[in-house]
Amino acid sequence: MDATADELAGVVDLFGGLTRAELARALDEAAYRADGQAVDDAALATAIDEALASFALVRYDPANEDDGATAADEGLLVPGPTAFPAVPEHAEDVPHILDVDRRHPDREQLGEAASERFSDAVDEAITASDDDRLRTLLDISYDLEAWAPVDLTDERTRLEDALEE
Incomplete structure (x- = not known):
């Protein structure tokens, strides 16, 4: 099972948040139900990292243990501002x-x-002078502000200035 960022967000959304280990277990269950196969751990790690980079997933460290992760140093992954959560086939249960x-x-x-x-x-x-990434982040800034109570005006100004150089 090769899960897209939106499918990762969909599985995480079923629970409100999952640790990486819990997300891997959830996807293993879905893959097994679909075709009896297991999820490729390396591919899953890459997919999660890409979803985090694109803000389809956000890593969240709960302030209190009642709300969160199974280990103090392991945060939760939650659907992010760019995600369109979609539950993969066979994952609904x-x-x-x-x-x-x-x-x-x-x-x-x-x-x-x-x-x-x-x-x-x-x-x-x-730092990388990556214009494509700068433009992408500029777009994400608006999504992020609509998604959470944050003000990214300063970061957006930095992005715009960097793009003008």
Whole structure:
């Protein structure tokens, strides 16, 4: 099973948030139900990293243990501002199979985490002089502001200035 970023977001959305390990288990269950196969761990890791880079997924570190991850150092992945969550075929029953309670991420903390990651991505794109990435991040800035209570005016100005140079 090769899951798209939107499918990863769809599976995560079924639970409100999942750790990487829980997402891998959920996709393994869906793949097994679909055709008896397992998910390629390397391909899944790459897909998750790409979904994080595109802001289809956002990594969120819950402030309290009741709301979150199974280990203190393992954050939750939640659907991000660019995702159009789509549940892959055979994954709709995964919440009944996995022993994971529904999570309810705090929107402000989620926005903070996404904003920090966005600022880091802007720094990286400016340092690399990557105009395509700068334009993509400019578009994402509007999605992110609509998705979470954040103000990205300063980052957007930096992006625009970098594109004008």
